[in-house]
Amino acid sequence: MFVADYPEFGPVRKDFRTRLQKPYICVIKAKCSRVNEHVACYVFRLNEKDGVTKIGQYPSGADTAKQDLKKYRKVLSEEHQKGYTKAVGLFAHSVGAGSIVYLRKIFEALVKEAHQEAIKDAAWLSTHGAGYSALRMGEKVAALDKFLPSDLVRHPRLYGFLSQGLHGLTEDKCLELFPMLMMAVDFILDQKLEKLEKKQKREALDKLLNNTQT
Template structure:
């Protein structure tokens, strides 16, 4: 996890139990002075932000209890000067003398995670049906509020539907083995469809075997952890479809313009 993840990916109320492995993350979170990158929905693209804190700590330390308490942090967009507001609590509890258990929780933000994601997802309305786009947004909204299982159910269905759409296009091709496909696990299905899916999705296909797990096997936190992986996979597939549509449109426009030029030349 990075500082950018804390602001732009971490759902509300998802507790991060801090240990020694988080020392660099927490040091950056409370002391990092350079610009970070993130999505600004008002301009529809990634841009740079400056971190502005309400509390300042002089020296960097790995003792998390130093940062105990409420933290109101603002991100200032360098292009628009808009303020993104975030509210965190770092809680350190002394369980034994000089031994603390610490955790970090994001308890509020504006714009919300859902606002950030919805703006990015709207462009895919040209390449996905309305019910599926609605389900993605529903999933994002639930995950942004820390609802793991419910968000995962929606997103898993969309992911499976997108894979199935690739299957439907592939099974009419010569040499297709439908029996082998139907018997395959999710990660193997992705491999079978490799020519029709993003390369990075195919390379990391073993991760998506989790899609086949029953909901009763997964905890809320596991669902939230797998949620981002599934969302990224869905966005990659939609991005590929979107680019293909854009290329087809540009090609059609070019052909129309060439035809018009030929007609104009004939008239002259």
């Protein structure tokens, strides 16, 4: 739990509107209520004309992503762990296209893994196998509905833009779409992690039962 510590306005230009007529830097410091050494800082530029602009933070977005990524290490390759971190770091620095490219690579790899699982199913193979490779990304996800998270399949807006390519997207549009694609990736990773944990519990149960047989 973090407690936000808002800075006090100084005695100069106490009137808030007067203060904002010139650019004003505001630092918000959040401290952990349990461990004082755990601190996060967010820096904003305030101005009556330009509004509020975030201009910095500590820890960085990339450092934060590394912490969030820890839970996915069991289900994400080392290569894609690095890509995930780079994607978040670029996004934190407002690099839209670059961040989307890294994330798209991860998303497509995860969909490919789901496809590898699907082709082991004879019923799926007879229905979708022949034409799958010619499908667009949105259509591939729909075809893999039994092997991908239902929330992902129900909301094609999260990833549908990948079917149209990225070359026509502006930096601002990429930054707008990044959180949606990130959520799509996290949906798949959460499902893979849940399956792995269930498998490990079943194996532990089988081992326990075998060891206690009389």
